[in-house]
Amino acid sequence: MKKLVFVVLLSCFTSLAWAQDKPYEYPIVNPYEATVVGTPDLYKAPLPEKIRVETLDMTVFGDRVVPEVFWYWDTFRYSLAYQRSKAPLIFIVAGTGAGYNAANMILLQKVFFKAGFHVINLSSPTYGNFIVNASTTQVPGNIVDDARDLYRVMELVWYQVKERIDVSEFYLTGYSLGGAQSAFIAKLDDEKHVFNFKKVFLINPPVSLYTSVSILDTMLAENLPGGPDHFNEFFDAMMQKFSKLYKKMGAVDFNGDFLYDVYKVEPLDEDILKALIGLSFRLSSSNMIFTSDVVTNSGYVVPKNLVLTTPDSTTDYFKVCARTSFVDYFNQMFYPYFQGRESGVTKQGLIAGVSLTSIEDYLRRTKKIWLVTNEDDLILAPGEVDYLREVFGSRAKIYPNGGHCGNMLYKENVDYMIDFFKG
Amino acid sequence: MKAAKGFLLLLVGMVAFGCASAPTRKGTIEPAERPVSEFVKPDVKYVIDAYDPLESINRRIYKFNALFDKYIYLPVVSAYEFVTPVPVQEMVSNFFNNLHEVRSLVNSVLQLKGGKACITGTRMFVNTTLGIGGLFDAATGIGIPKQNEDFGQTLGFYGLGPGAYIVLPIFGPSSVRDTGGLVFDLATYDLMVNEIIQSGLDLNRGEESVLTWGSTILDAIDTRHQQSFRYYETGSPFEYELIRALYLRSREILVQN
Numbered sequence: 001m002k003k004l005v006f007v008v009l010l011s012c013f014t015s016l017a018w019a020q021d022k023p024y025e026y027p028i029v030n031p032y033e034a035t036v037v038g039t040p041d042l043y044k045a046p047l048p049e050k051i052r053v054e055t056l057d058m059t060v061f062g063d064r065v066v067p068e069v070f071w072y073w074d075t076f077r078y079s080l081a082y083q084r085s086k087a088p089l090i091f092i093v094a095g096t097g098a099g100y101n102a103a104n105m106i107l108l109q110k111v112f113f114k115a116g117f118h119v120i121n122l123s124s125p126t127y128g129n130f131i132v133n134a135s136t137t138q139v140p141g142n143i144v145d146d147a148r149d150l151y152r153v154m155e156l157v158w159y160q161v162k163e164r165i166d167v168s169e170f171y172l173t174g175y176s177l178g179g180a181q182s183a184f185i186a187k188l189d190d191e192k193h194v195f196n197f198k199k200v201f202l203i204n205p206p207v208s209l210y211t212s213v214s215i216l217d218t219m220l221a222e223n224l225p226g227g228p229d230h231f232n233e234f235f236d237a238m239m240q241k242f243s244k245l246y247k248k249m250g251a252v253d254f255n256g257d258f259l260y261d262v263y264k265v266e267p268l269d270e271d272i273l274k275a276l277i278g279l280s281f282r283l284s285s286s287n288m289i290f291t292s293d294v295v296t297n298s299g300y301v302v303p304k305n306l307v308l309t310t311p312d313s314t315t316d317y318f319k320v321c322a323r324t325s326f327v328d329y330f331n332q333m334f335y336p337y338f339q340g341r342e343s344g345v346t347k348q349g350l351i352a353g354v355s356l357t358s359i360e361d362y363l364r365r366t367k368k369i370w371l372v373t374n375e376d377d378l379i380l381a382p383g384e385v386d387y388l389r390e391v392f393g394s395r396a397k398i399y400p401n402g403g404h405c406g407n408m409l410y411k412e413n414v415d416y417m418i419d420f421f422k423g
Numbered sequence: 424m425k426a427a428k429g430f431l432l433l434l435v436g437m438v439a440f441g442c443a444s445a446p447t448r449k450g451t452i453e454p455a456e457r458p459v460s461e462f463v464k465p466d467v468k469y470v471i472d473a474y475d476p477l478e479s480i481n482r483r484i485y486k487f488n489a490l491f492d493k494y495i496y497l498p499v500v501s502a503y504e505f506v507t508p509v510p511v512q513e514m515v516s517n518f519f520n521n522l523h524e525v526r527s528l529v530n531s532v533l534q535l536k537g538g539k540a541c542i543t544g545t546r547m548f549v550n551t552t553l554g555i556g557g558l559f560d561a562a563t564g565i566g567i568p569k570q571n572e573d574f575g576q577t578l579g580f581y582g583l584g585p586g587a588y589i590v591l592p593i594f595g596p597s598s599v600r601d602t603g604g605l606v607f608d609l610a611t612y613d614l615m616v617n618e619i620i621q622s623g624l625d626l627n628r629g630e631e632s633v634l635t636w637g638s639t640i641l642d643a644i645d646t647r648h649q650q651s652f653r654y655y656e657t658g659s660p661f662e663y664e665l666i667r668a669l670y671l672r673s674r675e676i677l678v679q680n
Contacts, residue, residue: 069660070660071486072489072654072655073655097658098658099656099658101656102658127658128658128659128660129658229464229467231469231470232467232468232469232470232472235470235672236672239672239673239676240676243676243679243680247680283659286661287658287659287660287661290660290661291660294660299453299454299455299456300455300456300457301455301456301457302455303452303453303454303455303458304450304452304453304455305449305450305451305452305453306452310482310483310486311478311479311480311482311483312479312482313478313479313482314660314661314663314664315471315472315478315664316459316463317459318471318661318664319459319462319463319469319471320455320457320458320459320462320463321661323462324457324462328457332456332457333456
């Protein structure tokens with residue numbers, strides 16, 4: 001015990017000293033730029049080129065029929081990176097609209113694989129493949145339900161891989177919406193005890209899902225020059241701009257630091273950056289809304305009882321979805337669905353239920369959940385950073401800049417995260 | 424070559440017309456809560472709009488391509504990558520890229536773009552000599568960047584619009600104009616390669632045909648090996664629209680440059 005106290009004290013002092021001696025050097029100070037550009041290669045934690053990873057699939061619900069139009073989501077897919085010897089197993093939950101194989105997910109998988117863990121990447125419950133194959137309600141967004149679905153998937157996945165890998169203990173992490181879901185999963189696990197997660201790490205989670213999606217919706221609505229009817233002109237202008245810069249910069253690698261190179265040559269205006277972030281979110285939510293609408297036959301965007309197949313055009317539905325905000329979805333499809341399922345459901349109740357505030361007592365009490373976010377995370381409303389700091393106390397690490405997940409793969413962030421799991 | 428074309432036509436026919444009838448759902452069709460009639464404005468130009476009169480066939484071919492990729496093309500490419508050492512893979516890519524630069528050369532000339540033609544000519548010369556028959560891309564190393572011109576762009580340069588969007592079997596996104604361009608470029612390439620094989624090398628007919636077929640197949644494998652695109656990795660149910668828009672816009676920009 002004494003030794004433990006000593007180690008804790010020592011690490012406190014060293015981290016204090018560290019904080020004072022070394023300023024945070026993630027290079028992008030504008031939160032919108034950070035969110036769009038991410039971490040330039042030079043500042044990224046060094047990662048292996050290739051790792052031992054396999055894409056696996058399974059059936060979650062035996063009686064579920066996948067509509068022909070989603071034939072490519074015929075089965076639930078996830079990926080496993082595995083060690084040859086005994087090691088901890090970490091699950092990573094993707095952010096809004098992201099799959100197990102999204103770029104950030106692949107990088108995070110490498111981070112943890114390099115640290116010596118088995119790693120299982122799971123798609124977000126807002127991602128098409130998950131909605132079609134693994135969601136109970138197929139109406140995503142209710143964190144309590146989505147966490148339960150994720151937990152079921154984890155159990156099945158574990159059942160599928162446990163003969164192959166030697167696991168010492170279980171960890172859990174997730175970024176953005178996946179971070180918030182991880183907190184709910186940890187709480188569920190404390191009741192079910194299937195994994196007994198030893199450590200859980202939340203990366204840039206929303207405090208209130210509703211607030212965060214409202215912020216992102218507004219970012220698009222307020223920053224598209226001339227409004228959504230003029231998106232075509234905006235898109236053309238962006239394409240021309242990129243093409244000009246591309247020429248100006250000569251040979252650049254599109255896969256690597258293209259956006260960072262652009263940013264160095266000619267930083268984009270803040271309203272354009274905001275529009276781009278809003279757009280990326282709108283594309284995710286369009287994908288989600290359309291998929292959910294088709295599989296539930298809700299008649300929200302696609303006429304009720306109409307069966308779509310491969311040759312059918314979806315272009316018009318895409319146009320409608322692109323004009324549908326997440327808040328529209330919440331009010332017009334999500335809320336009526338849960339109203340129909342349980343009596344006495346109110347909108348305020350639903351909004352509160354998909355917030356970290358609804359499990360605040362648990363978050364204060366538990367010692368295994370740590371959190372990292374940024375002072376300038378743009379999905380957080382004023383006061384929410386302070387809220388997180390207050391609830392998580394010493395388990396919260398708040399960086400001064402990095403936007404929303406922009407610094408997630410910055411060396412210092414990665415080191416901190418790995419130290420947490422290994423410490 | 425004829426056999427291959429016949430096989431291809433058969434496959435396309437199967438995909439385009441031989442599909443099972445659409446499944447039905449009980450109940451009458453009711454208008455959506457957010458109907459297209461209300462939310463899609465006829466006077467607005469959308470990014471994902473395209474002249475795509477063959478959309479239903481194109482979508483079937485897109486699906487065929489995804490299946491072909493998954494069950495035939497990618498497994499073959501993976502096997503190739505497994506048995507071939509990485510440096511050899513790179514040499515193969517350099518070799519074919521060098522041969523295919525004849526496309527940029529011819530089309531730069533056709534568009535009277537002297538600078539691009541010179542750069543490409545120099546690249547081919549440097550890579551064929553210094554790069555040992557094209558196995559090494561020496562030109563990029565000494566700062567002579569690769570150009571990208573094709574006959575579709577040449578036609579565009581002289582004012583021809585893309586026409587209808589077309590998804591070609593195996594080749595993927597294209598347009599009427601670019602399909603014509605592709606045929607021209609492939610013919611030019613064939614002409615050059617046949618010339619090299621027939622007059623440059625001392626082979627009998629049997630050897631010639633083996634070499635022609637072998638190089639065509641290896642070229643096809645290497646082409647896929649060099650592309651990182653994977654079907655449905657966008658995670659979007661609107662991938663068809665996204666790819667279509669991106670293809671048409673990027674071609675427009677390439678024509679301008």
